[in-house]
Amino acid sequence: MPRKKDDSANVPILTLLASKNLGIDQHSLREWKIHKQRLLRIKKGAKRARGPLLRRELEMKFQLHKEFVQAHKEGIIVFSK
Numbered sequence: 001m002p003r004k005k006d007d008s009a010n011v012p013i014l015t016l017l018a019s020k021n022l023g024i025d026q027h028s029l030r031e032w033k034i035h036k037q038r039l040l041r042i043k044k045g046a047k048r049a050r051g052p053l054l055r056r057e058l059e060m061k062f063q064l065h066k067e068f069v070q071a072h073k074e075g076i077i078v079f080s081k
Contacts, residue, residue: 015029015030
C-alpha cells in the first residue's frame, strides 16, 4: 500500500545543511545542482574524467612499489595501515 505524501518533505533546506547531511562541501553541491541534467544522462557506473588521473595513479603505484622494495632490502618492516 503506497504511503501518503508528506508535505514536510517538500520544504526546501539550506545549502549548508544539505551539504552537511550529504557529507560534501558546498562547492560540490552547487556544481551538482548546476550540472544536474548532464549528471543524470551519464550511465550508472560510468568512468568520468579518468584520463590524466589514471596515468598519475600508475606513476604513484610504481613509485610506491620502488619505495617498498627499497625498504624491504634495508630490513624495514612495512605495514599496510
